[in-house]
Amino acid sequence: MSHPSSKETQDILFSIYNTLYNYYGPQYWWPGEAPFEVMIGAILTQNTNWRNVETAIKNLKEGGFLTPDRINRISVKRLQRLIKPVGFFNIKAERVKAFVRYIMREYLGDISKMKKEKTSFLRKKLLGIKGIGPETCDSILLYALEKPVFVVDAYTRRVFSRHKIIGEKDCYSEIQLVFEKNLNRDVKLFNEFHALIVRLAKDRCKAKKYECETCPLESLL
DNA sequence: TGCCAGGCCGGGT
DNA sequence: ACCCGGCATGGC
Numbered sequence: 001m002s003h004p005s006s007k008e009t010q011d012i013l014f015s016i017y018n019t020l021y022n023y024y025g026p027q028y029w030w031p032g033e034a035p036f037e038v039m040i041g042a043i044l045t046q047n048t049n050w051r052n053v054e055t056a057i058k059n060l061k062e063g064g065f066l067t068p069d070r071i072n073r074i075s076v077k078r079l080q081r082l083i084k085p086v087g088f089f090n091i092k093a094e095r096v097k098a099f100v101r102y103i104m105r106e107y108l109g110d111i112s113k114m115k116k117e118k119t120s121f122l123r124k125k126l127l128g129i130k131g132i133g134p135e136t137c138d139s140i141l142l143y144a145l146e147k148p149v150f151v152v153d154a155y156t157r158r159v160f161s162r163h164k165i166i167g168e169k170d171c172y173s174e175i176q177l178v179f180e181k182n183l184n185r186d187v188k189l190f191n192e193f194h195a196l197i198v199r200l201a202k203d204r205c206k207a208k209k210y211e212c213e214t215c216p217l218e219s220l221l
Numbered sequence: 222t223g224c225c226a227g228g229c230c231g232g233g234t
Numbered sequence: 235a236c237c238c239g240g241c242a243t244g245g246c
Binding site: 042043045046047048049050051052053087088091095130131132133134135136139151153154155156194195197198201202 | 226227
Binding site for chain 1: 240241242243244245
């Protein structure tokens with residue numbers, strides 16, 4: 001996208017959002033209850049089916065491990081066993097540990113303290129943690145800390161490049177800007193929009209492509 | 222059976 | 235600056 005902000009882009013994004021919302025209804029994301037649970041889920045779901053993440057979250061919750069302090073204290077080996085169902089459990093255990101160390105060091109495990117920080121500051125800090133990339137970072141900011149940042153994922157690329165709103169090779173920040181410059185910076189809107197994109201893609205994508213002719217957005221093209 | 226899932230890192234060009 | 239292999243389990 002050469003011009004990040006334009007009336008046409010605003011109109012099409014808004015009508016896509018409305019079409020999806022009217023078709024699928026509200027998605028009630030994130031499915032986690034507490035912000036800390038959402039954060040851990042964001043790391044665990046990297047390139048992983050959400051179903052597997054639910055199992056791992058359940059393991060953690062049943063063991064009473066779903067607090068910054070408890071995760072900080074258990075051994076990496078133990079953490080690996082608990083999150084085993086998500087796959088990549090060796091690296092993910094390290095990523096969760098690194099993230100929780102940050103929460104403990106900077107906020108003594110108090111998420112409400114973390115929430116008071118400026119978004120741009122948090123974003124930089126989170127991206128500096130090994131294992132937290134742009135999508136995980138922004139998912140944490142939006143779905144756990146309720147900051148108005150737009151989450152871009154593989155589905156967003158697939159759907160919106162198919163509909164010619166972004167280029168196939170556009171980078172993360174480029175895509176993110178298209179949404180953030182053409183929509184109201186509204187947490188509820190960003191929350192629902194990303195969730196609806198995921199819903200649409202799960203519904204209509206086959207084999208990493210997005211080619212369904214009967215998708216609810218087709219009438220907008 | 223093989224392919225895919227709500228990425229990210231590190232090493233090689 | 236891109237490109238790619240590795241990471242690993244569970245479901246269809």
